[in-house]
Amino acid sequence: MAVYYVAMSLVTGFGYFTTHKKQSQKQNACYLVFAFLLFTFLTSFRYAIGFDYFSYRNIYRMVIPWSFHDIFLYHRSEPFYYLACKLFSLTGCPFPVFLLFINLFLMAAAMHFISRNSKIPWVSVYLYLTLQFLAYNMNLIRQSIAAAFFLLAYPYLKNRRLLPYTILTILGGLFHNSLWFVWPLYFILPKKHSRKFLAVLLLGAGLTYVFFDPIFRLLAPVLPARYANYQGSYFWNANGFEYVLPPAAYCLLIYLFRNRIAAEQQTIYLNSGLYQLLINLFITRHFILERFAIYPFVFSLLAIPEIIASYRQETEISFASPYEKTGTLTYRRVLLLFLLFGLGWFLFAAAEGFHRVYPYVSLLDKSLSQPEL
Numbered sequence: 001m002a003v004y005y006v007a008m009s010l011v012t013g014f015g016y017f018t019t020h021k022k023q024s025q026k027q028n029a030c031y032l033v034f035a036f037l038l039f040t041f042l043t044s045f046r047y048a049i050g051f052d053y054f055s056y057r058n059i060y061r062m063v064i065p066w067s068f069h070d071i072f073l074y075h076r077s078e079p080f081y082y083l084a085c086k087l088f089s090l091t092g093c094p095f096p097v098f099l100l101f102i103n104l105f106l107m108a109a110a111m112h113f114i115s116r117n118s119k120i121p122w123v124s125v126y127l128y129l130t131l132q133f134l135a136y137n138m139n140l141i142r143q144s145i146a147a148a149f150f151l152l153a154y155p156y157l158k159n160r161r162l163l164p165y166t167i168l169t170i171l172g173g174l175f176h177n178s179l180w181f182v183w184p185l186y187f188i189l190p191k192k193h194s195r196k197f198l199a200v201l202l203l204g205a206g207l208t209y210v211f212f213d214p215i216f217r218l219l220a221p222v223l224p225a226r227y228a229n230y231q232g233s234y235f236w237n238a239n240g241f242e243y244v245l246p247p248a249a250y251c252l253l254i255y256l257f258r259n260r261i262a263a264e265q266q267t268i269y270l271n272s273g274l275y276q277l278l279i280n281l282f283i284t285r286h287f288i289l290e291r292f293a294i295y296p297f298v299f300s301l302l303a304i305p306e307i308i309a310s311y312r313q314e315t316e317i318s319f320a321s322p323y324e325k326t327g328t329l330t331y332r333r334v335l336l337l338f339l340l341f342g343l344g345w346f347l348f349a350a351a352e353g354f355h356r357v358y359p360y361v362s363l364l365d366k367s368l369s370q371p372e373l
Contacts, residue, residue, distance in 0.1 A: 001350060003360040007042060008129055008346070011035055013338070015122020028121045033113045040107045043137050044100040046174045047363045050139030051356045060085045060095045069145035077226075081142045096363060102145070106137050109148035117154070117302050119309035124301045128337040130342035131300060132349050134261070139355035143291055144177035150295050156185050158268070171273060177227075184297045188266045188275075189296070205278050214286055215234075235288035246345045247280040248291070253341065254303055260310040278332035304338050311335075 014034060019027050048054070051145070063071065063085045080290045087099045118124040128134060137144045149172025156165035165186055173180040208215060213231075220228040230236055254261075254273040261269055279293035311331035320324060350358045 001359045002041070003362075004346075004350070004358070007038060008343075010038065010160050010310070011122065011125050015125065016099060018119075020123055023120070028115065031122055032115055032125070033277040035122075036107045036111045037129075037165050039110075039134060040100070042104050042360070043103040043134065044096070045363050046138060047361050047365075049357050049361055050141075051212045052139055052141070052278045052279070055321075057095045058097055060089065064089045078142070078174060078177055078353075080171070081145065081176075084199070091294070093192075099141075101142060103137065105150050106144055109151050113154065113298075114301060119302075120305035123308060123335075126306060126339065127301050130346040131297075132345070132354060133294075133298070133301075133356050135357045136294060138357045140294075141290065142231075143176040143178055143294065146172040146179040147294055147298065148172070149175075151298060159188065160190075162186060178291055179295070181292060185275075185296065189271045192267050193271070201278075205281070209282060209285065210321075212282065219257060221318065228285075230288055236286050238285055239287045239290075242282055242348075243283055243290075244277075244280050246348060247277045247297070249341065250297075250300060251277040253338075254300075254307075257307045260307045262306065263334055265302070265306065268307075269299050272299040276300075308338060347371040 015031055019031060023304070036360060046053075057366050059082070063082055066074075067087060068086065069081070069250075071086060075082050084102075085098065088101070110123075110133070110294055114121050114124040114128070136147070149168050153165045153168035153172075156162075156168070159352060166183070171184045173183075216231060220231065251273040256268055272298075276293045276297040279289060279296070283293075311329065311334050333354040
């Protein structure tokens, strides 16, 4: 665990003491390069971290004798990851080198997303670590690639350019089909919902929760075989309701501080918070459904820094809201609140062994790792 705490201290300390007084493009760029290198190192030089580490390594070895025709024959719905494995295997690169290039892409996409959209980049980087996006990268490799394409597609969602958004969604979905299921976020995230719509949405979500299994059995024949086969497998197990508490806390905080979010982004951030919570409720039925919450949850990397940044120029703010009768909130207090929120999420994930990425094990210290499978 020490590696993660050192990384957290570095991204927090370096970010706060170099950019909190005065942000400049140069300072932010230097900081993001530092974060890019740190996270790439952590994710690339790990060993046996993540439930699927050996599965991905075995896939890389498995495709070596395959032809390109075999790839599109056996994995026609998600061929791009296998295609990438094949192309790298032709160079003779071992799996850790392949993993390095994958992580270079993932970290570049994440830092580009933060650089272009975050009001306080170092807070976004801190949240990227504490809210478990880095952990996703170390376990859900194919889906993390798909999520990276979603990050790259965000400017087109925001600027209402459907064609490039769709192209990037299609490309990402060829690494992991889950991205195709959230393509409609283009239409629903920027849309203000009436109370009647929210009532219907919550009712529909409740009914779907109760009758999820029969609905899934009904849809199974038209789903990709891999998803249909989840039923009855290990992935069909449920998580406890404690796993819903952090997403619920995030949704509540975003709602309470909604007036601190710029009008042009408020609807997207509020809706994304609601949808990630609704999806996370379903992990108490089948934990595999957590994967669909990753996509709307990425906006937490932008929403929280925007709330904090709104206090930067103010020394003290008085609130009339009944939720804020305790006195006044300042920049430092709000910053501390959200840093503690991120830390709490991290500690919960570490205690639960989230995605088997805790503790950290490097290629140089295989003796402490999980046994090879």
